[in-house]
Amino acid sequence: MTRRKTSTRVDGEITRQRILDAAGKLFAINGFAETTSKSIAMEADVDLASINYHFGSRNGLYQNVLAAAHSSIINIERLNQITQNEQSAQEKLRAFIELLCNATRSGHEWQAQTLAREILAPTSNLAVLFQKELEPKLMIIRELLSEVTGIPSDAPQLAPCMLNVIAPCMVLLVAGQSVPGAMQETANLPQEQLIEHMYHFALSGLLAMGEHYRLTHLQQA
Known part of the structure; x- marks a missing residue:
């Protein structure tokens, strides 16, 4: 039995x-x-x-497809592993950037395209995706970027920092190989070179914004 x-x-x-x-x-x-x-x-x-x-229902199926697509690209268990270890904030950032860059070359074609369609022409299901998949992950990422920059995790200044870090890899994931020019050239870089570039570019920007935040708040004090 x-x-x-x-x-x-x-x-x-x-x-x-x-x-x-x-x-x-x-x-x-x-x-x-x-x-x-x-x-x-x-x-x-x-x-x-x-x-x-x-x-x-078909709606329920679509919501599960969106969740599975997002999870295959950014997995919350892996995010927690990165942020909860004993490494420095900068080492955690590099591991996060590596996770994003690896997603651009992991054969997630339909997953990336389905998410891109939903974001560009959103349905009512996008709110469900945000609540169940995106919001918990974004909270983890905010804490990581707060650790790197020194900007409080609930400060509005951290939102564009998060966008600046995530967006380049998401664009490569959705359209890297299909758009000629700089996009395709970047997508074709050796993986380690791509990770190093994205990491150092993100780190420099985050440290600069952290310093800007501190100076601004000292002037206002």
Whole structure:
């Protein structure tokens, strides 16, 4: 009996993942509005009832696809490992930059494209993604950048710092190889060279903004 239950659970997990992968690829190509449950079922080679069984609805499936896509690029467990170790703030920053740069070359094509579509043409599901996936990760990243800069984690001045650090790698992830010129040249740099550049560029900017924040607050005191 136990063996049969285990086998059923494993089969269910395999089916669920197959639906998730099939849906992700179709959402990436066609977008949420143009991707039907029927087309997903055909791509995954399952019946329509399986989608509702595992995800509740097409909306529920899409939310899971967005969450899986974001998690494959920035994993919260890995973020916690980076920020909770005994390294210096600058060493943690380098590890975080390495995580972002590695994501640009990890074969996350449909994941990146699906997220890009949702950000450029947001649906009501973006709020769910932010609440469940982005917000907890951004809180961890804010604490890391606060440690590097000395700017309080709840200070508004830290928000553009976070954007400046994350955005270049996210742009490379979404469009690096497909856009000729500087974008493609950067995407084709040796990995270690790319990491070193992104790290030193980010660190210099963060330290400068930290100093600017301190000087501004000394003048106001």
